[in-house]
Amino acid sequence: DSGxxxxxxxxxxxxxxxxxxxxxxxxxxxSVYWYQQSLDQGLQFLIQYYNGEERAxxxxxxxxxxxxxxxxxxxLNLSSLELGDSALYxxxxxxxxxxxxxxxxxxxxxxxxx
Amino acid sequence: DQQVKxxxxxxxVQEGRISILNCDYTNSMFDYFLWYKKYPxxxxxxxxxxxxxxxxxxxxxxxxxxxxxxxxxxxxxxxSQPGDSAVYFCAARAGAGSYQLTFGKGTKLSVIP
Numbered sequence: 001d002s003g004x005x006x007x008x009x010x011x012x013x014x015x016x017x018x019x020x021x022x023x024x025x026x027x028x029x030x031s032v033y034w035y036q037q038s039l040d041q042g043l044q045f046l047i048q049y050y051n052g053e054e055r056a057x058x059x060x061x062x063x064x065x066x067x068x069x070x071x072x073x074x075x076l077n078l079s080s081l082e083l084g085d086s087a088l089y090x091x092x093x094x095x096x097x098x099x100x101x102x103x104x105x106x107x108x109x110x111x112x113x114x
Numbered sequence: 115d116q117q118v119k120x121x122x123x124x125x126x127v128q129e130g131r132i133s134i135l136n137c138d139y140t141n142s143m144f145d146y147f148l149w150y151k152k153y154p155x156x157x158x159x160x161x162x163x164x165x166x167x168x169x170x171x172x173x174x175x176x177x178x179x180x181x182x183x184x185x186x187x188x189x190x191x192x193x194s195q196p197g198d199s200a201v202y203f204c205a206a207r208a209g210a211g212s213y214q215l216t217f218g219k220g221t222k223l224s225v226i227p
Contacts, residue, residue, distance in 0.1 A: 002157060002159070004157070035217075040219065041219060042118070042120075042203060042217035042218050042219040042220060043158070043203065043205075043215075043217040044217075045214050045215060045216070045217075048214075056214055058214055090157050090158070092157070102160045102163075103160065103215070104160070105150075105157030105158045105159065106157050107155065107156055107157050108156075108157055
């Protein structure tokens with residue numbers, strides 16, 4: 001158990017809908033990272049927050065957004081969903097804001113868009 | 115354009131033998147490399163890392179080798195155990211100021227008892 005929690009574990013929705021994925025980092029970790037893993041793909045970095053502020057953006061679509069709240073939990077919002085958005089979404093956390101810090105991953109949320 | 119490549123989608127090894135997982139990269143700005151292990155239905159778990167100023171890092175049964183001139187790194191697991199069966203991801207960071215990790219697609223290791 002990494003100490004990072006993600007809810008829900010599974011999510012099935014329809015095209016055009018909007019969903020919110022939630023992540024609680026390990027106690028004491030200030031950075032939260034979101035990744036997408038599509039079928040047969042590696043993990044694609046989406047976005048990073050550090051202590052409530054956006055720190056880095058990766059391959060995140062305009063339809064996607066995220067935020068980190070004062071209690072440090074984070075939410076990833078996916079809107080106008082398309083079939084291709086079906087994937088595993090991982091959240092990770094680390095103490096600092098540098099990618100060299102070891103990242104601890106949650107179990108992921110499997111999103112299926114029908 | 116894949117900057118981190120794991121060209122072997124899968125690898126089978128007999129228990130007790132050596133497992134060698136390979137990773138190639140194209141970005142010469144990468145200065146820090148990590149290996150993550152992932153079991154089904156779990157998130158990736160950090161395994162071992164290496165800085166570009168080193169060519170070898172060892173941690174128990176796991177050793178990572180870095181060949182900068184060839185832009186190649188490998189993870190050696192000796193001896194391999196059935197519990198090592200998992201998907202292994204290679205990841206790289208482009209500079210100390212970078213916030214982004216670039217991952218390969220992973221190699222599924224099966225250790226046969």
